[in-house]
Amino acid sequence: MGGLLVVSVGAINTLPSLAVSPLTGVLGDRLDRRKLVMTVQAGAAALALAFAFLADSELVRPWHAYAYVLISGALLAITQPMQQVLVSNTVPREAVSNAYAISVLTITGTRIFGPFVGGLLIFWLGYFWNFALEAVLYLGVVLFLLTIRLRYADTTRDQERQRFTPLADFREGLLYLWRQQREILQMMVVSVIPNTILHPVWFLLPLFTAQVLHADVDMGGYLLAVTGFGGFVSTMIIASFGLPRWRGYLLLLTAASSSLCTMAFSHSSWLPAAFVFLALMSLFQSHYRTTQGTVVLTVVPDRFRARTMSVVAYERGFLTVASVLVGAWADFTDASIAILTLGALGLAATAACAAALPRVRRLE
Numbered sequence: 001m002g003g004l005l006v007v008s009v010g011a012i013n014t015l016p017s018l019a020v021s022p023l024t025g026v027l028g029d030r031l032d033r034r035k036l037v038m039t040v041q042a043g044a045a046a047l048a049l050a051f052a053f054l055a056d057s058e059l060v061r062p063w064h065a066y067a068y069v070l071i072s073g074a075l076l077a078i079t080q081p082m083q084q085v086l087v088s089n090t091v092p093r094e095a096v097s098n099a100y101a102i103s104v105l106t107i108t109g110t111r112i113f114g115p116f117v118g119g120l121l122i123f124w125l126g127y128f129w130n131f132a133l134e135a136v137l138y139l140g141v142v143l144f145l146l147t148i149r150l151r152y153a154d155t156t157r158d159q160e161r162q163r164f165t166p167l168a169d170f171r172e173g174l175l176y177l178w179r180q181q182r183e184i185l186q187m188m189v190v191s192v193i194p195n196t197i198l199h200p201v202w203f204l205l206p207l208f209t210a211q212v213l214h215a216d217v218d219m220g221g222y223l224l225a226v227t228g229f230g231g232f233v234s235t236m237i238i239a240s241f242g243l244p245r246w247r248g249y250l251l252l253l254t255a256a257s258s259s260l261c262t263m264a265f266s267h268s269s270w271l272p273a274a275f276v277f278l279a280l281m282s283l284f285q286s287h288y289r290t291t292q293g294t295v296v297l298t299v300v301p302d303r304f305r306a307r308t309m310s311v312v313a314y315e316r317g318f319l320t321v322a323s324v325l326v327g328a329w330a331d332f333t334d335a336s337i338a339i340l341t342l343g344a345l346g347l348a349a350t351a352a353c354a355a356a357l358p359r360v361r362r363l364e
Contacts, residue, residue, distance in 0.1 A: 013073030018317030020077040021310045026169045028306025044075045045138035052131035081309035088297040089153040097294040101238035154302035173307030183359035190353045193255045194285045197346045200326040207335040230282030248363030258284035259346030266339035
């Protein structure tokens with residue numbers, strides 16, 4: 001049961017997006033996005049501070065941790081798409097790819113330094129100060145958002161649209177994608193490869209460390225940091241040089257390359273090789289996600305961007321189900337076979353998408 005527990009706990013925070021994402025897009029296109037993110041981040045700060053006091057008490061129970069992860073996941077399902085849309089509201093269209101790539105640095109930086117900083121805080125100061133610092137960082141985001149100006153946001157309001165219900169707004173967004181941007185819907189199918197099929201590899205790293213590398217548990221933290229380094233390199237490349245014209249082919253190429261690196265990593269019992277293949281896998285996944293986000297933000301009008309981003313992010317909610325299946329498969333076989341299986345599935349799915357989704361191939 002080790003693999004099942006490790007993988008499911010790592011993925012459970014994505015589960016709330018199944019319920020939250022549709023509402024997120026409607027709110028983002030109906031309300032002031034900056035104020036929406038500020039409000040949710042303030043709520044996240046209050047939640048983290050409350051959990052800090054709970055963790056420091058004798059009343060904390062395991063279900064409290066699961067509840068905290070689920071609520072945090074719901075809040076993240078609101079803020080993450082909105083923060084991505086805010087990028088396009090602060091810079092001109094021609095600078096979106098570079099700006100979007102730079103914004104991803106916060107994610108890669110967290111993966112590089114987060115495990116070490118969190119571990120040191122817990123070891124030296126205890127759980128209270130770890131979650132208290134998390135609350136402070138959320139408040140820092142709120143203060144930062146106070147200073148930004150959304151110069152490129154569409155501030156016009158259709159008076160007839162103000163009478164729409166949230167359900168009608170969501171339906172309007174889906175109809176827009178189906179009638180005018182069907183390539184975005186096809187791109188969502190490809191997104192299942194890096195975001196649902198391959199992503200559970202990260203949750204299997206502790207098991208891989210023990211079964212394949214035969215190393216101490218802390219090596220799993222180093223492997224997670226390596227994924228952050230790969231994403232950092234990808235971010236710097238895109239931020240410096242931008243994206244090529246044929247972005248549809250880039251999406252398919254990065255999905256296939258990430259799958260191949262996953263397969264190579266699965267049997268990398270030599271530590272340097274494991275580091276290299278894992279970094280490359282993360283680099284290609286980060287390249288895919290940045291390319292996808294840039295495509296959405298540049299081809300979709302601002303009045304539909306929040307709803308589109310929430311629809312694109314919806315499949316993240318299925319990561320928990322996929323991770324449970326992967327964890328069970330890892331328990332039945334081992335971590336190496338489970339990771340190899342994911343890479344093979346990703347490669348087969350990429351080939352199928354390349355053949356069956358012509359609109360993705362034509363994306364520029």
